[in-house]
Amino acid sequence: MSFWVILKIAFRALNRNKIRSVLTMLGVIIGVAAVIAMVSLGAGAQRQVQEEIAAMGTNTLQVWSGSMRSFGTRGGMGSMNTLTAEDFQAIQMECPTVKLVSPSASTMAQVVFGNQNWSSRIEGYNEQLPDLRNWKIVKGSFFDATQVKAAARVAVLGQTVANELFGGSDPIGQTIRVKNLSFQVIGVLDKKGYNAFGRDQDDVIMTPYTTVQKKFQGGVLYVQSGVVGAVSARATYAAQEQITELLRQRHKLAPGQDNDFMVRNLSEVAETADATNRIMAGLLASIAAVSLLVGGIGIMNIMLVAVSERTREIGIRMAIGARPSHVRVQFLSESIVLCTMGGILGLALGVGAAIGISEAMEWPTLVSANAVFISIAFSAAIGIFFGYYPAHKAAALDPIEALRYE
Amino acid sequence: MAETMLKTEAPLSASPHLEAPSPDVVIQLRDISKTYDTGEVRVEALKGVSLEILRGQFVAIMGSSGSGKSTMLNTLGCLDHPTSGTYLLDGVDVSTFSAAQRADIRNKKIGFIFQSFNLLPRTSVWENIEAPMLYAGVSKAERARRIEAVLKVVGMPEKAKSLPSQLSGGQQQRVAVARALVNEPAILLADEPTGNLDSATSGEIMNFLQNLNREKGITLAMVTHEHDIAAYASRVIHMKDGRIVSEDLNHHPAAG
Numbered sequence: 001m002s003f004w005v006i007l008k009i010a011f012r013a014l015n016r017n018k019i020r021s022v023l024t025m026l027g028v029i030i031g032v033a034a035v036i037a038m039v040s041l042g043a044g045a046q047r048q049v050q051e052e053i054a055a056m057g058t059n060t061l062q063v064w065s066g067s068m069r070s071f072g073t074r075g076g077m078g079s080m081n082t083l084t085a086e087d088f089q090a091i092q093m094e095c096p097t098v099k100l101v102s103p104s105a106s107t108m109a110q111v112v113f114g115n116q117n118w119s120s121r122i123e124g125y126n127e128q129l130p131d132l133r134n135w136k137i138v139k140g141s142f143f144d145a146t147q148v149k150a151a152a153r154v155a156v157l158g159q160t161v162a163n164e165l166f167g168g169s170d171p172i173g174q175t176i177r178v179k180n181l182s183f184q185v186i187g188v189l190d191k192k193g194y195n196a197f198g199r200d201q202d203d204v205i206m207t208p209y210t211t212v213q214k215k216f217q218g219g220v221l222y223v224q225s226g227v228v229g230a231v232s233a234r235a236t237y238a239a240q241e242q243i244t245e246l247l248r249q250r251h252k253l254a255p256g257q258d259n260d261f262m263v264r265n266l267s268e269v270a271e272t273a274d275a276t277n278r279i280m281a282g283l284l285a286s287i288a289a290v291s292l293l294v295g296g297i298g299i300m301n302i303m304l305v306a307v308s309e310r311t312r313e314i315g316i317r318m319a320i321g322a323r324p325s326h327v328r329v330q331f332l333s334e335s336i337v338l339c340t341m342g343g344i345l346g347l348a349l350g351v352g353a354a355i356g357i358s359e360a361m362e363w364p365t366l367v368s369a370n371a372v373f374i375s376i377a378f379s380a381a382i383g384i385f386f387g388y389y390p391a392h393k394a395a396a397l398d399p400i401e402a403l404r405y406e
Numbered sequence: 407m408a409e410t411m412l413k414t415e416a417p418l419s420a421s422p423h424l425e426a427p428s429p430d431v432v433i434q435l436r437d438i439s440k441t442y443d444t445g446e447v448r449v450e451a452l453k454g455v456s457l458e459i460l461r462g463q464f465v466a467i468m469g470s471s472g473s474g475k476s477t478m479l480n481t482l483g484c485l486d487h488p489t490s491g492t493y494l495l496d497g498v499d500v501s502t503f504s505a506a507q508r509a510d511i512r513n514k515k516i517g518f519i520f521q522s523f524n525l526l527p528r529t530s531v532w533e534n535i536e537a538p539m540l541y542a543g544v545s546k547a548e549r550a551r552r553i554e555a556v557l558k559v560v561g562m563p564e565k566a567k568s569l570p571s572q573l574s575g576g577q578q579q580r581v582a583v584a585r586a587l588v589n590e591p592a593i594l595l596a597d598e599p600t601g602n603l604d605s606a607t608s609g610e611i612m613n614f615l616q617n618l619n620r621e622k623g624i625t626l627a628m629v630t631h632e633h634d635i636a637a638y639a640s641r642v643i644h645m646k647d648g649r650i651v652s653e654d655l656n657h658h659p660a661a662g
Binding site: 002009012016322399403 | 485520585
């Protein structure tokens with residue numbers, strides 16, 4: 001019996017009971033869709049992390065004050081107030097692997113323009129920030145060294161803030177009120193999008209760090225953190241050492257005493273995030289794979305029921321000349337066809353879901369050819385594996401008993 | 407349906423000393439026994455049966471339940487294999503064939519007609535008749551040719567696309583006959599072919615089978631418990647307790 005005839009018989013049999021066939025496929029469809037969607041989200045997140053590192057400049061480091069800082073907390077809970085702007089000046093001058101620095105001080109505030117208001121992060125930096133973070137200005141300009149020195153009340157808006165407060169109109173030259181102080185808008189930042197941790201990077205207002213210190217932090221002279229740009233990506237590890245050594249010296253730390261600061265190599269951070277993402281993705285994919293397995297078990301159960309219900313039919317086929325191998329191949333091919341079709345439909349559904357989620361939540365997705373191939377191959381394999389036992393049972397029927405079956 | 411039957415007590419196997427059957431012998435059973443041994447119970451369904459059926463004969467096998475006639479049919483049809491003895495079908499010894507080999511024999515040498523028609527459900531007449539040829543590996547063009555030919559023989563060319571549920575009992579049985587004929591078997595085996603039909607349709611079907619036998623020379627063996635139906639055959643074999651106990655030759659088979 002040729003391959004095509006086998007396929008034809010299988011399709012005809014499945015077509016005879018369309019509803020049952022669709023319901024049987026459902027498990028596989030959902031399983032594959034889940035796997036594809038999860039894996040795509042995971043891959044997309046991974047790629048975005050990598051892109052962000054590249055965008056941020058793989059040669060960036062962050063220096064935080066305080067030693068016991070949990071990852072991700074920002075905004076001034078340094079247990080020690082020993083980090084200063086002068087520290088950063090020294091780092092720039094005395095560490096040969098360091099090219100750019102900016103101290104940073106930030107706070108959250110209500111920002112008002114006319115009858116629009118918006119709650120946003122106010123991040124204070126110096127004039128080197130755009131180079132440090134590879135972040136261009138699309139309108140107006142960033143603040144300069146003079147304005148930093150003068151703690152001028154100037155603001156550079158992220159795209160989200162600009163849209164919220166000004167809609168489509170030009171914010172340059174306008175006055176906004178930040179915590180009831182008036183600031184002049186001098187620039188708008190380029191769009192950056194959401195970062196790997198789900199935060200809107202465009203929801204920010206930048207101003208000189210000196211302004212933040214003076215106007216929002218009560219005139220303190222210390223900073224919570226700062227950004228450092230090494231001369232190259234490879235130099236970051238050397239830079240990390242040099243900065244540590246310099247700060248220990250400046251802060252007069254005795255040998256054996258803990259650092260009262262932390263130097264974080266952003267590549268290191270990115271790698272951790274990458275690893276975390278990978279674990280998450282793996283976890284999600286495993287769960288989805290389990291659902292695929294459950295789908296397979298469902299297939300086996302339904303096929304067993306089908307064999308039982310079609311006992312008479314199997315008897316008739318045997319009477320007119322079907323060998324046990326013919327019967328086995330028929331049911332096996334029905335199972336494989338069901339699962340493979342389920343896999344293809346699940347693939348379409350999964351890709352659709354991934355794209356949908358991607359559009360709705362602005363999370364990145366990446367549908368790889370690998371994932372496509374593996375899920376289709378896997379569904380066919382499930383068809384073979386879980387279809388085998390029912391097919392075997394069908395082939396083992398005694399024709400005489402089968403013909404008697406009611 | 408008048409019947410004139412000559413009752414004889416003639417020996418039942420035509421030529422017990424025949425070693426190699428002539429081409430005219432379609433079926434030769436030699437001392438066939440079938441025993442079902444389930445461990446607790448031992449049933450001897452057939453006890454040393456010998457029988458010859460010649461090409462072109464129309465044989466009826468009669469007996470009450472437990473006589474072994476069903477087992478006889480299953481053995482003749484290669485649905486089951488004998489415990490001992492030899493079965494030569496169209497010159498080939500099928501007694502010790504494997505399940506796969508028996509399936510091939512059923513496919514190519516035997517056509518079944520059942521009491522409950524046993525058409526593939528929700529499958530068109532065309533696809534029902536086509537089915538045995540798919541297992542035989544017949545080409546698509548040849549399949550179409552044979553289906554059309556056989557539909558003409560059973561007088562239902564316009565019903566090719568109908569489903570069994572849309573056909574009457576008589577029509578379904580005729581489709582079953584068509585399916586049985588399509589691989590040009592050596593013998594048609596019928597198990598109570600009119601059991602599910604009313605008397606008028608029964609008569610039609612039996613006439614039809616008789617015509618097949620007479621005009622096309624198709625060999626037929628039929629199991630029945632009804633004398634009226636057995637009367638259509640030219641040879642009636644009586645079974646009791648797993649043995650053939652008598653045989654009648656019917657020189658004036660029923661008509662009507």
